[in-house]
Amino acid sequence: MPSAIVTGATGILGREIVLELSKHRQQWPTIHALSRSKKENYPDNVIHNHIDLQSSAEDMATDLKNVRGEYIFFAAYLAQDTEQKAWDVNGAMLHNFLEALTKTGAIKDVKRIVLVTGAKQYGVHLGEPKQPMQESDPWLTDDKWPPNFYYNQQTILLKFCEKHNVEWVVTYPNDVIGFATGNFMNLASAVALYAVVSKELPGYDGLVFPGSPDFYTKFDSFTRSTLHAEFCAWAALEPRAANQAFNVVNGDAESWQNMWPRVAQYFGTKVKPDQFSAKDLKSDASSSSELAPEPPLTLLADKTGLLGTPALKPSKVEQHVDIVKWSQRADVKEAWNKIAEREGLDKSIFEKATWDFLGFVLGRNFDLVISMSKARECGWTGYRDTWHSLEEVFEELKEAKILPKA
Ligand SMILES: NC(=O)c1ccc[n+]([C@@H]2O[C@H](COP(=O)([O-])OP(=O)(O)OC[C@H]3O[C@@H](n4cnc5c(N)ncnc54)[C@H](OP(=O)(O)O)[C@@H]3O)[C@@H](O)[C@H]2O)c1
Structure with missing residues (x-):
């Protein structure tokens, strides 16, 4: 063996x-x-x-x-x-x-x-x-x-x-979507901490997706x-x-328009119905930056017939709520400290979460659809539902005392 x-x-x-x-x-x-x-x-x-x-x-x-x-x-x-x-x-x-x-x-x-x-x-x-x-x-x-x-x-x-x-x-x-002891560089823990802390903020009236409004209705493969x-x-x-x-990848194509309301429900709240309206945002809350001057799509543009089309413009990372700035706000830190004290959690967890990584993953303004055909043709039959994957990791995070149990 x-x-x-x-x-x-x-x-x-x-x-x-x-x-x-x-x-x-x-x-x-x-x-x-x-x-x-x-x-x-x-x-x-x-x-x-x-x-x-x-x-x-x-x-x-x-x-x-x-x-x-x-x-x-x-x-x-x-x-x-x-x-x-x-x-x-x-x-x-x-x-x-x-x-x-x-x-x-x-x-x-x-x-x-x-x-x-x-x-x-x-x-x-x-x-x-x-x-x-x-x-x-x-x-x-x-x-x-x-x-x-x-x-x-x-x-x-x-x-x-x-x-x-x-x-x-x-x-x-x-x-x-996963978990590693003492390693907070993962999507699930940052999403969960964002949801838990948002709910604790004074004047909270629904969970707001911090990433790109465009990406919210596009597809990702996790x-x-x-x-x-x-x-x-x-x-x-x-x-x-x-x-x-x-x-x-898991084998389903998911979007945040499908999963964000479930994230909200999991943490006992609801999505703010007009979450992308600008009226409640602090003046420095949003951010937008361009990625490479030429997106990877340009590499095949002549073969695919996309030369000279708007599809070749630079892609962006757009954050409706800039998550790094959000994580550094005094009221946000105070809310986390309150939760950590109440629930007996390690206060330092919040700073260790990789907010910049989350901002990037949620902020891209393009689809990420990844084919599993090659593996399937070789006989691979594995599959995971992406929402259930997130839920499983939220449960692991609770067990590991990174998230409040309640
Ligand atoms: N995380 C994601 O979302 C993601 C997504 C797509 C692809 N990937 C790719 O997957 C691959 C693995 O990444 P990961 O996210 O699983 O990494 P990770 O969670 O950061 O873990 C890195 C591992 O490498 C070990 N390591 C680092 N430096 C070492 C050294 N000098 N000597 C011995 N061990 C060392 C670490 O051990 P210690 O604990 O001892 O430091 C740890 O076990 C990378 O190529 C990454 O780009 C990751």
Whole structure:
């Protein structure tokens, strides 16, 4: 029976891969979970080891001397403040880790390596891509777009696998709905904190969607972290998945016009009927900024016949309520402190929530429709309902005492 090695084992995606594999003891008797910190309590078929992926291949080889596995899941990630640094740092972490496996000799056992990346593959952070997004869409390598560290990681992986005769799989999840201990960089916790605190503010008269009024009626494709983990376990072993990259999203197309009223109801309130009217907003409450001068859509514009059309104008991030500014307001902080004291919650949680990330995810003014056809044609049948995904994570957040129970 095979063993697995999972890097990024405490992250929002890596943690679920460890938990998913560990559930299937017969299939996966040993799972080596690797991260810098050791903050998880894993089942007894998981061996959790410290590794610093920013150290040299030689140093990592020392840390990895008792670690062997047939299947590797690389889900480590280190955010950087520029795209070039993200390229350098995340590329080096993967490269040096793979080199360390050759130094220890563990590479001789490896059959397949699964690399977790994301829908930035299509430039969703730069503007509107061609829709639906498909794995065969060309990479945005032109100088007019910033470097994309996923391209560096995939190039490193493919070269390495070719040299060592190992199979590979790459995943492209999007807007992940999940939970990781002590990691608040997730959509669900920021949405939940926003709703809970809004309700507590003096004069509150209904929940207001803070993102783009345009995006409110457009579609997004989300990835439940547990579904992504099931996908990784499937893709590691499925012969038809070998040497392929796959989109991994829930399989429904959702919109906030459908989910926001449910968010409101979940937190015991209602959406403000005229939530997008400007009359109640403080003067500095809204914001709008342009993304890349040319959206990714332009790459295929000649082939798709869109040259010279308004579809190629720069995309925007529009926030009806600028969520970062909102999170810094004195009355908002005061409301949170009141809730935290009343409910016995950790006050620092609110500042740790990634408000800028939420502002971006809700503020884009274009659809994000991601095709699951390729995976389905290879035999993948997994699916999650996106609203139920959010609800599940809200429940986990309550259990973890990040949200009030009531
Ligand atoms: N989160 C999303 O919404 C989302 C959406 C689409 C795609 N993705 C992509 O999914 C991939 C995984 O991201 P994520 O969001 O799951 O990341 P994450 O929650 O931030 O977790 C990152 C993981 O990497 C580990 N790590 C970071 N630096 C390390 C180092 N020097 N040595 C050892 N381990 C290190 C962390 O361990 P420690 O706990 O020890 O720091 C943690 O386990 C990334 O490519 C990301 O771009 C994420």
